């Protein structure tokens with residue numbers, strides 16, 4: 113029994129079990145039927161997701177997952193496991209670290225069952241998203257709370273809600289960037305996973321998102337405003353890297369349709385090219401592990417478009433994965449959370 117130990121649960125989005133059409137279909141079905149991801153009325157969501165989006169998307173997504181897949185499987189999954197192992201060593205034996213995915217496997221419901229059966233009384237949930245969003249952190253927290261209730265568990269829960277401005281996180285990402293010589297590049301893009309504009313409006317209860325100045329500072333209400341926190345992460349990273357305002361741009365990638373957060377990364381990249389910036393370095397600080405959206409979308413797809421249009425170099429900065437500076441950051445975040453009273 114582990115009465116005096118605290119369980120730490122790392123949770124990320126998840127990947128399909130294999131890069132085959134059936135597995136990708138199951139993954140997209142679980143992911144996109146989540147009402148916090150596609151937040152439309154039930155019937156409209158079911159119809160749109162299951163009869164339009166998935167049938168139209170699944171073939172291409174499978175092709176991309178085949179390109180992404182390695183001998184060790186999906187990067188998002190194997191990097192998450194490597195993080196878990198290294199964090200366990202760092203935290204030693206007062207904590208036991210688990211890893212689960214919001215969608216597909218390892219299944220968070222099964223991992224919570226293990227945590228309960230092993231007698232843990234305290235759980236620190238660590239959603240692996242630097243910036244809070246309803247489609248990532250919120251859905252993870254709600255799912256874990258619901259599952260703990262369903263299993264009649266009295267485990268005490270704490271959550272690391274976000275860490276977009278944590279100085280160690282900023283340092284760790286900057287260190288990844290410093291592996292490249294910044295002087296070799298004409299411009300830097302900070303590319304974040306986008307959100308539907310509707311989600312942005314949800315985090316702007318009193319004002320239209322378009323009228324909000326959260327690009328410049330975190331507004332009063334704004335700690336849960338994804339756009340505000342993306343820009344805040346960028347300002348801190350730019351400062352750490354000594355970048356001048358005119359030498360970097362924030363943009364958003366991975367849109368499902370045109371009503372997503374702008375500017376779009378691919379448009380920014382081509383606009384910079386027109387301005388004569390032929391060598392671009394891209395950071396993706398919404399992701400702590402490399403995944404489909406970094407390796408394939410930026411590293412392959414955007415890079416190819418950039419080169420075809422006359423660019424010379426588009427370089428993706430690797431994510432934090434299991435880098436020592438990031439493992440140290442994770443340990444600090446866990447210990448800080450553990451030191452707040454349960």
Ligand SMILES: C=CC1=C(C)c2cc3[nH]c(cc4nc(cc5[nH]c(cc1n2)c(C)c5CCC(=O)O)C(CCC(=O)O)=C4C)c(C)c3C=C
Pocket residue numbers: 125126127128140143148149150169173186188241245247248305306307308311366368398399402403404405
């Ligand atoms: C910052 C993290 C993420 C946010 C915010 C996010 C929002 C979001 N995503 C979709 C739809 C898809 N995302 C997909 C892949 C994917 N998304 C994230 C992270 C965030 N998503 C990651 C890390 C990944 C990669 C997973 C991997 O296996 O490597 C996919 C699947 C791939 C594809 O078919 O393109 C979809 C679909 C929505 C709708 C959304 C916000 C509403």
Ligand SMILES: [Fe+2]
Pocket residue numbers: 305366
């Ligand atoms: Fe996504």
Ligand SMILES: [Fe+2]
Pocket residue numbers: 316321324325326327331334337339340
């Ligand atoms: Fe805002």
